[in-house]
Amino acid sequence: MDWKLELVIVPVSDVDRAKKFYTDQLGFAEDVDHRAGDSFRVVQLTPPGSACSITIGTGVTSAKPGSYQGTHLVVKDIEAARAELVGRGVEVSEPFHFGAQGKQDGLHPERSDYGTFLSFDDPDGNNWTVQEVGHTS
Numbered sequence: 001m002d003w004k005l006e007l008v009i010v011p012v013s014d015v016d017r018a019k020k021f022y023t024d025q026l027g028f029a030e031d032v033d034h035r036a037g038d039s040f041r042v043v044q045l046t047p048p049g050s051a052c053s054i055t056i057g058t059g060v061t062s063a064k065p066g067s068y069q070g071t072h073l074v075v076k077d078i079e080a081a082r083a084e085l086v087g088r089g090v091e092v093s094e095p096f097h098f099g100a101q102g103k104q105d106g107l108h109p110e111r112s113d114y115g116t117f118l119s120f121d122d123p124d125g126n127n128w129t130v131q132e133v134g135h136t137s
Contacts, residue, residue: 005052007044008071011063012056012124019043019056021123025088028054047073066125078116078132085120092120095132111135 012018022028028045031053035041040059046052050073075081078095085092098115116132 007053007055009055009057009061009063010068010071010122010126011061011065012122012126013065014123015041015043015056015058017123019045022054022056025090026085027088068126070127070129073128073130074133075130076132076134078111078118078130078135081130081132082118090120092130093118 010018019030019033022045023030026047028047030043031046032042032044034043038058040057042055042057042060044053044055046054082092082095095111095116095118097110097112098117111132113133113136114131116135118130119127120130121127
């Protein structure tokens with residue numbers, strides 16, 4: 001049996017501000033923006049090339065805005081991804097590397113699949129991690 005992750009709900013305080021960030025700055029596609037009164041709104045957004053989407057909205061989660069940390073996006077070229085994000089006005093970290101023990105250190109400064117990352121926050125402080133996979137293959 002296949003178990004496919006299709007949707008992750010991301011808690012935000014201002015749906016319009018978050019929608020603008022995810023579409024304009026991150027380049028996510030808007031799939032759905034549906035309201036059912038003032039207390040329910042669901043906005044589904046999908047990262048380019050992803051089979052999994054996120055949902056932001058009103059009345060969709062009890063999680064506190066900014067409480068999600070380390071949700072991963074995977075790219076083949078971390079330098080190109082960083083350049084794109086910076087070009088879109090996203091405040092993003094420099095790439096960082098983890099060694100064999102899973103620790104960030106100066107012993108493994110080279111880019112490596114599954115070991116090279118960068119991070120950024122959405123306007124509410126939800127933290128995203130971008131991981132490089134497939135660059136060296």
